[in-house]
Amino acid sequence: MAQQDTDQSVNDEFIVDTEDCEAREAAHRERGTSRPITVYGNPVLHRECRDVTEFDDKLAQLIDDMFASQRTAEGVGLAANQIGVDLKVFVYDCMDDEGVRHVGHICNPVLDDLPADRRVLDDSNEGCLSVPTAYAELARPDYAVVRGVDMQGNPIAIRGTGYFARCLQHETDHLYGRLYIDRLSKRDRKDALRQMAEGTPRYPVVAND
């Protein structure tokens, strides 16, 4: 009992994003409008986004639109610049390696530096809605903590393991203008771009000029 209480107090700083997932995700998406996805080469994806400073109805609408767009594109995470909006926000609807679903959003996210003993690398396959039809193996830590604020401006922290940890890192990267292919070797990056050039996205995208 005492052991569990100790664990609980440690966990308190993290938001609960595993309850009522279906209802919460559906509510966002039903209020939102699905928008086309920006793809590799669009400048909005290749520069740092602006911090969110206004926690108003417009931000709430943006988050709803992001959930709608994420669902249309069958994504597990989506950053605002992936629908062309230059703001540091991402949403997610992602399973971790225990098969637990996580649904939520965060503004102005910053990843914690991991202590050396938590840096276990996992080299699973990764893909991105903004690099349609391409996949590549990429080694990332299998644990991540991201801190920021929610749509009301309240401080929050999100913790992820396995594939969800990968998602938290991938989406935070987006908001700093970095795609996962930017972390690949030159050769693997080229291969991913070739896969993208040869494939056809199964969801609406914004054409590049």
Ligand SMILES: [Zn+2]
């Ligand atoms: Zn992505």
